[in-house]
Amino acid sequence: MSPAEWSAVRLTAQLAAVTTLALLVIGTPIAWWLARTRSRLKPVAASLVAMPLVLPPSVLGFYLLLLMGPQGPVGQATQALGLGRLPFTFGGLVVGSVLYSMPFVVQPLQQAFEAIGERTLEAAATLRASPWDRFFSVALPLARPGLVTAGVLGFAHTVGEFGVVLMIGGNIPDKTRVLSVAIYDHVEASEFADAHRLSAGMVAFALVVLVTLYVVNRTARDSAGAAR
Amino acid sequence: MIEARLLLARRDFTLDVALALPERGVTALFGPSGCGKTTVLRALAGLERAEGRVSLSARGDEVWQDDATGRFVPTHRRALGYVIQEAALFPHLDVRRNLDYGRKRIVPGAHRIALDQVVDLLGIGHLMARRPDTLSGGERQRVAIARALATSPRLLLMDEPLAALDAQRKAEVLPYLERLHEELRIPIVYVSHALDEVARLADHLVLMEFGRVRAEGPLAETPARLDLPLALGEQAGVVLDGVVGERDPRWQLARLDVDGEACRLWARDQGLAVGRRVRLRVLARDVSLTRTPQTGTSIGNQVRCTIEAIADDEHPALALVRVRAGNAPLVARVTRRSAHALELAAGMAVWVQVKTVALTE
Numbered sequence: 001m002s003p004a005e006w007s008a009v010r011l012t013a014q015l016a017a018v019t020t021l022a023l024l025v026i027g028t029p030i031a032w033w034l035a036r037t038r039s040r041l042k043p044v045a046a047s048l049v050a051m052p053l054v055l056p057p058s059v060l061g062f063y064l065l066l067l068m069g070p071q072g073p074v075g076q077a078t079q080a081l082g083l084g085r086l087p088f089t090f091g092g093l094v095v096g097s098v099l100y101s102m103p104f105v106v107q108p109l110q111q112a113f114e115a116i117g118e119r120t121l122e123a124a125a126t127l128r129a130s131p132w133d134r135f136f137s138v139a140l141p142l143a144r145p146g147l148v149t150a151g152v153l154g155f156a157h158t159v160g161e162f163g164v165v166l167m168i169g170g171n172i173p174d175k176t177r178v179l180s181v182a183i184y185d186h187v188e189a190s191e192f193a194d195a196h197r198l199s200a201g202m203v204a205f206a207l208v209v210l211v212t213l214y215v216v217n218r219t220a221r222d223s224a225g226a227a228r
Numbered sequence: 229m230i231e232a233r234l235l236l237a238r239r240d241f242t243l244d245v246a247l248a249l250p251e252r253g254v255t256a257l258f259g260p261s262g263c264g265k266t267t268v269l270r271a272l273a274g275l276e277r278a279e280g281r282v283s284l285s286a287r288g289d290e291v292w293q294d295d296a297t298g299r300f301v302p303t304h305r306r307a308l309g310y311v312i313q314e315a316a317l318f319p320h321l322d323v324r325r326n327l328d329y330g331r332k333r334i335v336p337g338a339h340r341i342a343l344d345q346v347v348d349l350l351g352i353g354h355l356m357a358r359r360p361d362t363l364s365g366g367e368r369q370r371v372a373i374a375r376a377l378a379t380s381p382r383l384l385l386m387d388e389p390l391a392a393l394d395a396q397r398k399a400e401v402l403p404y405l406e407r408l409h410e411e412l413r414i415p416i417v418y419v420s421h422a423l424d425e426v427a428r429l430a431d432h433l434v435l436m437e438f439g440r441v442r443a444e445g446p447l448a449e450t451p452a453r454l455d456l457p458l459a460l461g462e463q464a465g466v467v468l469d470g471v472v473g474e475r476d477p478r479w480q481l482a483r484l485d486v487d488g489e490a491c492r493l494w495a496r497d498q499g500l501a502v503g504r505r506v507r508l509r510v511l512a513r514d515v516s517l518t519r520t521p522q523t524g525t526s527i528g529n530q531v532r533c534t535i536e537a538i539a540d541d542e543h544p545a546l547a548l549v550r551v552r553a554g555n556a557p558l559v560a561r562v563t564r565r566s567a568h569a570l571e572l573a574a575g576m577a578v579w580v581q582v583k584t585v586a587l588t589e
Contacts (some may be wrong), residue, residue: 119316122275123372125303126310127330127379133304137329141320 005198007174008182015090015178016158019097023105023154024147026098031109031150032135050107052100061167064096068168088170093178096168097158105154112146113139145220149213156209160202229285230383230415234271236278243267243278243439251284253431254409254416256447258423264439265419269385272417273310274303284382307338309376309384309414313392315368317360323371324356330379340380341412349411350374350404366397370404377412384416390425405429427467427509428588452557454539454548464548465511466557467588472504481528484508484585490554493529495585507588512548514583515560519570521579529582533558535574538567551580558582 001009034046052060067074068086075085086092116139124134140147162180169176171185179198186195229248236243243264249255257265270276274292277300282293292301317326331343347353350370360368369389376384389405390398402425409416409429420426426433426447434444435456443456450456452466473485475497482497484506493508500506521530533551541548547567549560558580562572572578 117314117316119312119314120318122303123310123312123316124318124329125275126273126306126308127375128304128333129329130302130304133333138318138320142318 001197004173004177005182005194008177008179008198011090011174011176012159012178012180015093015097016155018094019101019158020105020151020154022094022098023101024151027102027105027109027150027154028147031106032113032139034106034110035113050103053103057100057161057163058167060100061096061164064092064099064164064168068092068095087168088172088176090169090175093165093169093176096164097161100161100164101154101157104157105150108146108149108153109143112143112149115146116142145217149217152209152213156206160206230272230283230417231285232268232272232282233280234268234278234282235280236267236271236276241439243271245436245439245441247434247441247444249415249417249434250432251415252413254418254429255432255434256426256430257417257419257434257436258426258430259421259436259442261421263436265421265436266387267439268436269310269387269417269419272383273308273385274301274306275310290382307334307379307382309379309381311369311372311376311384311386311389313388315360315365315372315392317363317368317372317375319360321360322356323352323358323360323363326360326371327356327375327378330375334379338380341377343378346374346377349377349407364397365393366400369393369397369401373404373408377408377414381414384414385419386416387419388421389418391420391422402428423463424588428507449557452550452559454537454550454559462513463511464513464559464561465509466559467507467509468556469505469507472500472502472506475502484587486556487554491531491556491558493531493582493585495587498587500587509586509588510558510582511584511586512559512561514585515558516581516583517549517551517560517562517566517570517572518579518581522581525581527581527583529585531558531580531582533578533580535572535576535578537574538572551578553580 030049034042034049065087066072068078069075070079070085078084078086086095120142121134121138124138129137160180162184165176165178166181166184171177171181179202183195183198186192186198229251232245232247234243234245241264245264245268247268257268259265267276271278272282279295280293281291281295283289283291291299292306293299318329321329327343327347350373352367352370352374355363355367355371360371363371373389390401393401406429418429430447432444433447433450435442435450443450443453447467448469468486470484470486472482473492474483476482480497481494482500484493484495485491486493495508531553533553535549535551537550539548541561545563547562547564549562549567549572551558551560560580
């Protein structure tokens, strides 16, 4: 592979790692709230989180571009804070990826939190655990399989995204040219052998990740079942 | 005294109770499902927000809720233990860590019950390294009770702790609950809809119906009241506390004295020593009345009593008669024809014949 391609691989891994971390930090409280709330706002919030599943990535990218651009409110804020403009930077890519991969992290987490019975958390309360304490000592450990699934899906989905990245990040080598964009470049230039190499690598990566995830989840379920 | 005034309006249900429960012994909240007994317990624990006031007196006042002053102590700051039907052990922790969970979260000075004592009391020493999903239902429930006790609660709340267990498991756990009752001086509020559990464990009975308290009082007196739904059905009867007065090895019988000499009943000898306190249950259907002492009858128990009240039973052919032998109340189920033929009336002296006496502990 060429140095440019290696750079794309590195950039992709970096973007996916940072995005996944950010998503776990942001997505966990959102998932917890969605799993526990009785608020009437819940369907609205759940829909907003799920939006990227149904919207074309170009729509999300377009609006993010407007928001983060020099005239957009977010763009003005980042400039006022001395952060500069986000479009066509790595930071901008992270913001776009976080929003775009949000449902893949929040939904498994939310399901994991919902599976924890209300009674178990109440038992913790009657055993003197404060709300924060209950979250960290009971909810998080019990949601661990969901946490793993969320992390893996978030990472894999970020690796595989294209539309949002192209809209927000463009195609700047070493800065915003990730693997999916590099493949697009090769195809545009009729370099099918190169496109093939990278694409096959992506297919293998996705397959390995998903098979691992399913095997791990099934092993966890089986051992729980056998113990019972 | 544990005092609670609780109001809660739901769409199809209104809870409106004022309770003053003794700070000693076991209080049973008894009633059909949907009568609000679980809601009362949850409100006492602060898991449910009702309007009103909850306080514990004795050993310094402690107010857990008082809407007049806007005080509401969250559940995790109330010194209570709470045990529910499903046990709700933490599946990711072994038994020892489950027991430690609450114990480690109370201030060190508040430890009044040693962990060893709790483990011993509930017979779970051999389970310490096990995971909750490897325990039987009865074991799980015993661990849940121990976990609650390990926090040295000032009040133990139990919501149908035996309801999820089959008869065999129930029989396995009940003796532990009785030991708890005898050995720890923690007031217990026990929600149940099973009269046999109540008869065995409770000292004080609160009968609930449609979100309200229908009656409350000491266990011996409340089931003897003829105006309550408790007096109806096959299980109608009284629960009496007595001592083993004498044992007759020849016939394998034991004499149980309920109120000194006034009410002595013979029952099968269960191997309990003379002087041992026992609780017995006498069902109304096993009690009959005569105007004179009988001879030539197979029934060995005849006690002289005074009639206190007569009431209609469910079936129009039957009547319930409450009598008293000394201080001990008994309820007899007789046909109305017999009541008429014997000219039974309040204040009259009669003899009761008791066919079967069941020892509950």
